[in-house]
Amino acid sequence: SQQGEEDPQALSIQEGENATMNCSYKTSINNLQWYRQNSGRGLVHLILIRSNEREKHSGRLRVTLDTSKKSSSLLITASRAADTASYFCATDAKSSASKIIFGSGTRLSIRP
Amino acid sequence: GAGVSQSPSNKVTEKGKDVELRCDPISGHTALYWYRQSLGQGLEFLIYFQGNSAPDKSGLPSDRFSAERTGGSVSTLTIQRTQQEDSAVYLCASSLGPPANTGELFFGEGSRLTVL
Structure with a gap:
């Protein structure tokens, strides 16, 4: 079964608004990452947050991690049409630090 | 090379035939992963390599x-006696080291497999 589950499955917002996506996972982790996938393309790494970190920023991206709730959120501020893509969280479990498991993804659409 | 390279980019085959998919990771990356993605779905873990050994094959269906x-370096994923349910995009990724140390994955563009 998937380690991570994203919520919502799909999100449509107006350009300029903020987009928030959530990820929940099942077991203790070393790291949590967020990736972006444009339609039909490979995934691109956005940001990595370690289990001892609570918040991280990169440009218009803000990621939070709550290990007590086993959840993370990705916030994209001031969204642009070019942010339209699918976003996935990925985790590597402490119990089996030999693979990185992806969630089911959130499809984000930005309306111009 | 500059990035992860996968071939073929597209493969159409008949049910029952064998297929080979190739992945050429970024030079110096010791970790290599194979994932499968069906249309509109998330990534399904298949196998992980560290060097030439596969500590985790648990995802092979x-x-x-x-x-x-x-x-x-180069990895080959082989599917024997293909079935229609094998149709998907097969993604390869590489990483500088094991997940706990250097988590970021670099992905290829994938090999789209269609089994008729």
Whole structure:
């Protein structure tokens, strides 16, 4: 079964608004990452947050991690049409630090 | 090379035939992953290599699937006696080291497999 589950499955917002996506996972982790996938393309790494970190920023991206709730959120501020893509969280479990498991993804659409 | 390279980019085959998918990771990356993605779905983990060994093969869906990696570089994913449910995009990714140390994955563009 998937380690991570994203919520919502799909999100449509107006350009300029903020987009928030959530990820929940099942077991203790070393790291949590967020990736972006444009339609039909490979995934691109956005940001990595370690289990001892609570918040991280990169440009218009803000990621939070709550290990007590086993959840993370990705916030994209001031969204642009070019942010339209699918976003996935990925985790590597402490119990089996030999693979990185992806969630089911959130499809984000930005309306111009 | 500059990035992860996968071939072929597209493969159409008939049910029952064998297929080989190739992944050439970024030079110096010791970790290599194979994932499968069906249309509109998330990524399904298949196998992970560290060097030439595969510590985790738990994601391979059946014994028709196998993978090898030689010289700590190129990897081949082989699907024998393909079935229609094998149709998907097969994604390869590489990383500088094991997940706990260097988590970021670099992905290829994928190989789209269609089984008729």
